[in-house]
Amino acid sequence: MIARPDPVAIGRVVATELKPSTPHQFHFWTANETTIGIGAIVKVDGGRVVYGVVTDGFAYSDLATPLHDVIGAEGDPARAAASPTVRQEIRYWTAAVLRQIPEEPLQPVPLGQVFVASDTDVAQALRMDAYLHSATPTAIPIGLYTSGGLEAPVYLDADFLLGPEAAHLNISGVSGLATKTSAVEFLLASVFRHFPPHKGKVAAVCFNVKGPDLCFLDQPGDLSDEDRRRYERLDVPAQPFERVHYYAPLKADGVNLNTLRTHAELVDDVTPLTWGLQEVVDFAEVLLNRDDIDAKADAFIDFLRDRVLGRSFDDGFGNAHKVETFADLERLFRSIFDGLELTGRSDTWRTHHIATMRKIRNRLLNISTRCKGLVTDDGPSSDLPWGAFEDRTVYVIDVANVDPLGQDLVFARSVSKLREHLERRDLGVDAVIVFVDELNKYAPGDGPETYVKKMLLDISERGRYLGLVLFAAEQFRSQVHRRVVGNAGTQVFGRMDMDELATPGYQVLSPATKIKLATLPVGELMIRHPHFTQPIFVRFPKPPVLRGRDGMERFPAAIDLSFADAVARQLLQLDRRIRPNQVKDLIADRTEEDVRRALAAVRQKRPDEVLATFRKALGGRVAPDASRERRAVPPLNPISDEPY
Amino acid sequence: MTWWDALVRAGAVPASYVPPASMGGGRTDADDGAEPGADLVEGDAVDVHAVAAAASPPACFLDGIEQWKVVGYDGVLPVVRAYVAAAVRRRGEDRRLRTAFEGARDFAIAPLAGMTPERRRALTAHCPDVVEISVEAGTQPGRMLELARRAVDSARQALERDLAERALARLGDAEWLVVDGLLSVSGRLAGHPRALGVIKSHGAQFFTGMDLERALTLPAGHRTSVFRARGGHARNEVYSWYLRLWPWQGNDLLYGLLRIEARADAATIAAATGTSGWLLAERAPIATPDVRWDRLLYPIHDVETYLKARAPRDLLASRASRLPRTGT
Numbered sequence: 001m002i003a004r005p006d007p008v009a010i011g012r013v014v015a016t017e018l019k020p021s022t023p024h025q026f027h028f029w030t031a032n033e034t035t036i037g038i039g040a041i042v043k044v045d046g047g048r049v050v051y052g053v054v055t056d057g058f059a060y061s062d063l064a065t066p067l068h069d070v071i072g073a074e075g076d077p078a079r080a081a082a083s084p085t086v087r088q089e090i091r092y093w094t095a096a097v098l099r100q101i102p103e104e105p106l107q108p109v110p111l112g113q114v115f116v117a118s119d120t121d122v123a124q125a126l127r128m129d130a131y132l133h134s135a136t137p138t139a140i141p142i143g144l145y146t147s148g149g150l151e152a153p154v155y156l157d158a159d160f161l162l163g164p165e166a167a168h169l170n171i172s173g174v175s176g177l178a179t180k181t182s183a184v185e186f187l188l189a190s191v192f193r194h195f196p197p198h199k200g201k202v203a204a205v206c207f208n209v210k211g212p213d214l215c216f217l218d219q220p221g222d223l224s225d226e227d228r229r230r231y232e233r234l235d236v237p238a239q240p241f242e243r244v245h246y247y248a249p250l251k252a253d254g255v256n257l258n259t260l261r262t263h264a265e266l267v268d269d270v271t272p273l274t275w276g277l278q279e280v281v282d283f284a285e286v287l288l289n290r291d292d293i294d295a296k297a298d299a300f301i302d303f304l305r306d307r308v309l310g311r312s313f314d315d316g317f318g319n320a321h322k323v324e325t326f327a328d329l330e331r332l333f334r335s336i337f338d339g340l341e342l343t344g345r346s347d348t349w350r351t352h353h354i355a356t357m358r359k360i361r362n363r364l365l366n367i368s369t370r371c372k373g374l375v376t377d378d379g380p381s382s383d384l385p386w387g388a389f390e391d392r393t394v395y396v397i398d399v400a401n402v403d404p405l406g407q408d409l410v411f412a413r414s415v416s417k418l419r420e421h422l423e424r425r426d427l428g429v430d431a432v433i434v435f436v437d438e439l440n441k442y443a444p445g446d447g448p449e450t451y452v453k454k455m456l457l458d459i460s461e462r463g464r465y466l467g468l469v470l471f472a473a474e475q476f477r478s479q480v481h482r483r484v485v486g487n488a489g490t491q492v493f494g495r496m497d498m499d500e501l502a503t504p505g506y507q508v509l510s511p512a513t514k515i516k517l518a519t520l521p522v523g524e525l526m527i528r529h530p531h532f533t534q535p536i537f538v539r540f541p542k543p544p545v546l547r548g549r550d551g552m553e554r555f556p557a558a559i560d561l562s563f564a565d566a567v568a569r570q571l572l573q574l575d576r577r578i579r580p581n582q583v584k585d586l587i588a589d590r591t592e593e594d595v596r597r598a599l600a601a602v603r604q605k606r607p608d609e610v611l612a613t614f615r616k617a618l619g620g621r622v623a624p625d626a627s628r629e630r631r632a633v634p635p636l637n638p639i640s641d642e643p644y
Numbered sequence: 645m646t647w648w649d650a651l652v653r654a655g656a657v658p659a660s661y662v663p664p665a666s667m668g669g670g671r672t673d674a675d676d677g678a679e680p681g682a683d684l685v686e687g688d689a690v691d692v693h694a695v696a697a698a699a700s701p702p703a704c705f706l707d708g709i710e711q712w713k714v715v716g717y718d719g720v721l722p723v724v725r726a727y728v729a730a731a732v733r734r735r736g737e738d739r740r741l742r743t744a745f746e747g748a749r750d751f752a753i754a755p756l757a758g759m760t761p762e763r764r765r766a767l768t769a770h771c772p773d774v775v776e777i778s779v780e781a782g783t784q785p786g787r788m789l790e791l792a793r794r795a796v797d798s799a800r801q802a803l804e805r806d807l808a809e810r811a812l813a814r815l816g817d818a819e820w821l822v823v824d825g826l827l828s829v830s831g832r833l834a835g836h837p838r839a840l841g842v843i844k845s846h847g848a849q850f851f852t853g854m855d856l857e858r859a860l861t862l863p864a865g866h867r868t869s870v871f872r873a874r875g876g877h878a879r880n881e882v883y884s885w886y887l888r889l890w891p892w893q894g895n896d897l898l899y900g901l902l903r904i905e906a907r908a909d910a911a912t913i914a915a916a917t918g919t920s921g922w923l924l925a926e927r928a929p930i931a932t933p934d935v936r937w938d939r940l941l942y943p944i945h946d947v948e949t950y951l952k953a954r955a956p957r958d959l960l961a962s963r964a965s966r967l968p969r970t971g972t
Contacts (some may be wrong), residue, residue: 062949063929063932063934064932064933065932067928068929068932069929070932071930072927072928072929072930073928080928081928083739083925083928083929083942083944084699084700084735084922084925084926084928085735085739085740085741085926085929085942085943086738086740087942088946090742161680292959406881466938489675523674
């Protein structure tokens, strides 16, 4: 606690008929040389205690008109500066009321003395005392309020940050200052340290959507002594995350990881993320654009999902199918189209029009081409540990280099799975924070109603009941869907663009607050939280992890390995006893397709005897099946023939 | 309960009349005494000397205010509430003025002898500071108000004199005391080598003929020769001269015209141009929005503003109309 035995008044409330005190706003003056500024929290003691935050400041002198200054100086500015006496001037501040004690009856702010707020005052002013000192505290440090040489931790209420009362956090700010990502990294560390025990376990799923931003969360960054002191003050360990699991799709070669975390020292921690038909088809809507979505397409997808996938199925032309992979699906479609053509039947197969089938086929098979490496057209999938999420663990899904369609698919499926498991309470943790950057892209205020946008809306509106919490960041808050932003209980603002601040969403802020926001230094944020009646400025320490750019310098990405080396490395990750040459010998005369399939099987099973399993998987399917030859997907019929 | 409330309870008729003279607006250097005159002590005739603005020395500035209003009538006898205050503000190295000395007096003025016994008792019992004005039976209320004004004026002068003498005792080695008004009201002030009186209201004319014309048509940035001020107001001998701060052409003869009073000493004559130089520099900043800004030095204006800010608000004339309310 800050020791301040004798508080000294720094100002006095003044009220005039033109600018009276109200229950929500008051004005005060200070000495010309004062430590307070915009965002400072002050305390008024004048019979009742009122806490306020400074929202605007004015300085003026007794000069009636600027012309009088010109006259006095006889037109010479230098003489004006040299006048024997300095004019009387005032530092006049406007403050918005944060809290009044007693709260009832609500009355205008009294004409009392003004003091700088202490630690205790800040806690009271922001109503943090209720959740900071309760029997089951739910306080999560977000940063340090600093003003007038004083420094006080500011806490968010976990019940309002992570549910169930309110939830979600939205952070806005200009790009390039690393404020948004840094703030979220710090806040995650803070949540992991202070998540109340009675609320259970918590984990975070972070989507790395650009560059190496989140690729080094397990590596220590450079912290200054001042940063360390702030960590100590906030009781957050100044250490990187202890448990981070990385997931990244493979590249098109099916063996090299499609991530920037490929340095030899780090790549072992990265688990391939590959999905097959079964994983994709449930989210086929993601792959369809607005024009594609109709009852016929939906019906055919449902038909595939319910009647075809994973079942023995007769196509009606004498061919039996069991569709488990994209390759199987392609064979089924080919068989149907050939059958229809050979038999000269109509354009309808089992009530589904051939154009509908062609469209769905194109969309589904297209994903295996556009997102090759994420979506395998053959072989089993490799996925996040659904049902076995660990407490205080970060799961980073690196989709930075994935096709936008693939990013949508990854996001949609991952969030859906999280929701499913949280609904069943079998995820392994009680709450999951999902961090999504570039919300402008995924949930824009205008544009088409995409599946991803609908999912984000769903999380925003219903996630808090499940423990599914969205931490989202964007550059332009005004361009994000209003309901996504509006449902975020906690709003965080870094340095903002003036154009953005001119949009209607910021009308509630005073001009001075806007100027402060537009010039906010790195490491300082403005916070809005349900308990705070006014925005509060806080400083937060640099995150304790290696920043993406620094990480790339310290751990530069490795160049892609040859196919054989990449396979060997993946097997080596599963079993350290394996020697690369053993693997190379094994795959020397095998097709890459077979090797990938075998590798995927091993990854899925994670057996004790990795090499033996790999050999077995490889040996069983040496000869390529003629029917499995990958053929190019025929183009769609000309658009004019489409009934859509 | 205030003393004027007690007076009303005792049967006086409440009143709220702020005479125009109550704000000190009528103060001049004119005096009720002998005709003013001047003896030149610099040269043989009133001459005009150019003055160049110079850096100001460390200085304190003294000014006083007076406010009064009729708060009740006992019959036609007015009972006045008066407030006088004065302050000395010292200019620091940061060029800002801060209060060094100040004093105030809130008192009643009444023709006690003519008042009914119970109202006189009520007044003296509830007001610890009553100044009695002696009036003969049948004196017109207007005359009584003039007597009240003089009593207030006298109280202000006494307060200013007291503060000035206290300030002189604490004046720094090179520090000046600049007084708004006559220096000659105090022997100690009039005799101090670094005390100046700055008079901006010219009720008294010390010259006649060509000398008067030269004095009143001074160009801006010029002073007259130094003269010894004579007259009933000059209870203590002082030297004086006129100084023009702003060009009068296009305005008025007295526009921007100050009369300076200083110690009656040969050194004053020698320093008159230099002293005028730094007084000339005090033109800036301009003392607006005061209408007397052409003659009002900003530091004096500052002292006045300070005093007015601390004066009781209920002595000010109401901005509302004094016409009876019609209820419409």
